Amino acid sequence: MEFFDNHKKLFRSALGLFLLLTLFVVIIPALNNQENNAPLPNYVPLSEEANLGKKSFIANGCVACHTQQVRNVDMDKVWGKRPGVAADYAGIIRTDFWRNTATLMGTERTGPDLTNIGTRQPGLAWNLLHLYQPRTVVEKSIMPAYPWLFEIKNEVGKDEVEVIVPDEFRKGINGKIIAKKEALHLVAYLQSLKQTPLPVGKKPIDFLYKKKESPVMSDGNNMNLPDGQTLYTQNCASCHQANGEGLKGAFPPLKGSSIVLDDNLELFVDIIMRGYDAREEFAVMNAVGTDNNLSPEEVTAIINHEKTSWGNNAKTVTVGDVKKIIDYIKAASKK
Structure with missing residues (x-):
């Protein structure tokens, strides 16, 4: 009972046990994961512009509504060519020494998954217009607009990108809508989001619970065409x-x-x-x-x-x- 009556021994023992558990349960497994985890052979690291765009993606709260994870269920097949694997996320590193990166894989799919958006929608014009006012391209979109990523100027300067916005969304705006550097960096990050092909000979995991597709019958020359x-x-x-x-x-x-x-x-x-x-x-x-x-x-x-x-x-x-x-x-x- 003397041990439990001595607060110094009790505190040191609890602290020692905590540090020991932290070492074997947290630190050593994390180091092993880092040592055994690497991006796929064809992985392309983020460019300087895309890396700045990643920070803007996090800062503007995009991680709250968009995931970057294709699960191995058939309903996720529209977001990528294959289900995600651990190596897809090996290139995600800490923001800096003190800060870990945001959860880019996401926790909620309020908007579409962005795993392969760089392939599905790579156009600069579309992405900038979508950022400026999502409802110009997706009528019923619930995504907020990001007008602070753009500025109004009388003339388009050298190396500047003008965003062509339909008249109904230009009310009260006289001049050219120009994308700021932050907007261009954010689009560069979105354009970089492409699923890396698996090594030759490596088969991806199958999508589960596949839906039965019902082909649409057409004329005699085009039987069984998809919809x-x-x-x-x-x-x-x-x-x-x-x-x-x-x-x-x-x-x-x-x-x-x-x-x-x-x-x-x-x-x-x-x-x-x-x-x-x-x-x-x-x-x-x-x-x-x-x-x-x-x-x-x-x-x-x-x-x-x-x-x-x-x-x-x-x-x-x-x-x-x-x-x-x-x-x-x-x-x-x-x-």
Whole structure:
């Protein structure tokens, strides 16, 4: 009983036990994890601009609504090509000596997961417009706007980026809307978020609880095509809008578009697979088909949806014709 009556011995013993447990339960396992944990071989470290954007991402509270974790369940398949693995997060390091980084993996998915957003939505114009006013590109978005990342100027200076905002969202604004450096850094970070391919021969974990897909029956040449409207919503609607009317000065309309209505299938498929930068009044379109690894059947379904929606009444195309063009594009890109 003398031990329990001596407060000095009791305190030293408790402190010693605490330090011993901390060493074996916390410190040693953490050091072992650090030693045995490394990014995937093809991992690309953040650039200086992207690293600054990461800090802005944290400072503006984006971590509260967006996750960066693709779970191995089928409902997460829209966010990445494969479920996440521990090595995907090995490149996340401390902010500095005193501070650990924020929980970039996230705890709540109020907004879409951003694991692979750099592939799904790499366009600079779209990302800046989305930051300035999310409802310009996603009508029912609940994301707050970040106007403090932009400034109003009379002229666009050298190396400055103007954000083309639709008239209905420019009320009371006279001048050019210019993205600040912080906005450009934040977009650079978002563009860097891409799932690193697994090493050759390494198969990813399967997605669990897969849903049974119901193909949409089409004409005799296109039996069992996937749902073109769903694919359009997933891959195209964020820019060209659900009504196909696009956004004035930012993204061209598909409703009544000569490219959609014409019979020049080579140009149509090329735009989807390799992107488009031929018109000064609109933002550059990224290579949606290649970035999102769309199959010939999926590209065909999207094209036919666009050709027959919003009052468009053009001749539909076949998978065989689309596949020939895609194969040619892929062969040409390897040369």
